[in-house]
Amino acid sequence: MSTWPPQPPYHHGNLPAALLAAAERLLREHGPAGLSLREVARQAGVSHNAPYRHFPTREALLAALAAEGFHRLDAVLREAAASAAQTGEAPLLPLGRAYLRFAAAHPALYRLMFGAGPRKDEHPALRAAAAPAFATLAACTPDRQAAIGAWALVHGLAQLLQDGQVAEELVGPELIEAVLGRYVRGGA
Amino acid sequence: MSTWPPQPPYHHGNLPAALLAAAERLLREHGPAGLSLREVARQAGVSHNAPYRHFPTREALLAALAAEGFHRLDAVLREAAASAAQTGEAPLLPLGRAYLRFAAAHPALYRLMFGAGPRKDEHPALRAAAAPAFATLAACTPDRQAAIGAWALVHGLAQLLQDGQVAEELVGPELIEAVLGRYVRGGA
């Protein structure tokens, strides 16, 4: 994860990145069921089995993709926090908004990061990749407990919205404001 | 879903129920990856195509299993609400406890109900199956918005706990009490 796409390899030119890009596109366009290792290889213009030189298994590819998602999420959260710090606004609500915007913008990737696919206990790197995002959120809360609650709240909200479980209700920003605000108010 | 295991069929004796039971056992013991339609049929003692007489596709079987999970969750929530009503306690916290207990007791099934597997928009019966559980929870909140928030909170908490994302922290009941209490406090 440090210099994660290593220096361009010999034959293809950064095949891992190409594989991850193809995988993300397939995930976005055809859902997780349409994401086969062979199709990923096909889209990347290499033969099946080429991916095995970079990812020991299909799950590992998915785990790497999910880890990339966590990095992006962290970047989004950091940006929101910085933007809130400039305007002097309380950062928790903007962070929640940014979190939900990310989940809504990349639903398939979000579902891969949580829930579906690679089990975190079999891919410890994935769990580690999620830590920075949590730390960014925790930096905006008084204590760790409040951070856990805030994360749980926005995460649960994101999932309920994605599942269409509350779709007919007011899914607009008011809902987010009200629910997050209620939580923030309780901590004051 | 009304009389959902229909009258015992001819040859086997309630094959659908046997299939669902086998599927749940496989899901619990070998994870969602080890849940193949053929293995389910094998465990149920029928040939590999027998399930197709009752479920049009593998996803449909999973959706039915998830729906059964929602029914069980609703039963658990109802019981908790009734128990709280007897003692005169405010019902929201007991409900949250019961919800998290359910998620912890059946992690694989819970992950199937949300997140993984059958997409709710392709199996509307699954979304419908989730409604009663939500209604049970909503009956313990002042308005629909508060219900959505409470559900999101416990749901997110359940997922974070399952992912081991906050495992090293205080995962005991205190965390649940504090986080849920904060939310309840904010709504007062």
Add this chain to the structure above:
DNA sequence: GGCCGATGTTGACGGTGACAACATGCAGAG
């Protein structure tokens, strides 16, 4: 008693993840 539809079986096909053996080409040692 005999038909008919629901239920279960056998067989087949394309696709997939994974393994093994083989080919290719850069990179550094001599």
Add this chain to the structure above:
DNA sequence: CTCTGCATGTTGTCACCGTCAACATCGGCC
């Protein structure tokens, strides 16, 4: 400059899976 080693990519193969089609079996209804 050449040769050798190793990372990278390929071809071939295997078992398994989901699904479709054709066939067999059994109970209820006329």
